[in-house]
Amino acid sequence: MIGYILRQRYKIVDKLGSGGFGETYLAEYPQDLPISPKYKCVVKRLIRPQFDVARDFPEGLAAVNIGGRESLFGGESGGKWGYIDKNGQLVIPLNFYNVRAFSEGLAAVVAIHKLLGIGGQKTYPKWGYIDKMGSWVIRPQFDMAYSFHKGEAKVEIDGQERLINKTGRFIY
Incomplete structure (x- = not known):
């Protein structure tokens, strides 16, 4: 996932953690504009529920x-x-x-x-x-x-x- 660009805007730069319900990443944005330094945000990738x-x-x-x-x-x-x-x-x-x-x-x-x-x-x-x-x-x-x-x-x-x-x- 590191290096992946989400929605052509958010570049995943680090994995912060994971657990039973998903993974947490640090992303920089915007990737589509020449701004330096880039803003940072947290991205959650949820895992599809397996249990009721x-x-x-x-x-x-x-x-x-x-x-x-x-x-x-x-x-x-x-x-x-x-x-x-x-x-x-x-x-x-x-x-x-x-x-x-x-x-x-x-x-x-x-x-x-x-x-x-x-x-x-x-x-x-x-x-x-x-x-x-x-x-x-x-x-x-x-x-x-x-x-x-x-x-x-x-x-x-x-x-x-x-x-x-x-x-x-x-x-x-």
Whole structure:
């Protein structure tokens, strides 16, 4: 891109940075008039969105979704969730029905699987925790799970609120 002349006016002279959503360049203008010194400006080159929803980057990874949509009451619903790094690379595949942000190296997630009919009742997916490699650290077993704070996370299981540590042991 360096040396490229945009719209016959702006010459790209330096790359300032890049991230998951685009690249930033320094340009000089006007190239079509003999003025010295040239004016300088910043040019953004946006990358076409790959995901329907993308969240913030706490701890270097952002939750992303394909096939979901914003719900009427805030938040998102449906689709498949995974995580990207700050370069926009998918580092944890879109294998989840719902996710939370990483906190203290772990993220609460619900794995995608079909609902099973057991005795006429549906069993619903359970929450568990993964690490930044996408490996299960605490197997899915909770009806609801929240982010870790100071080594503890609130979970709900069988209608009760409990606290767990980072190994999944109940502390309360």
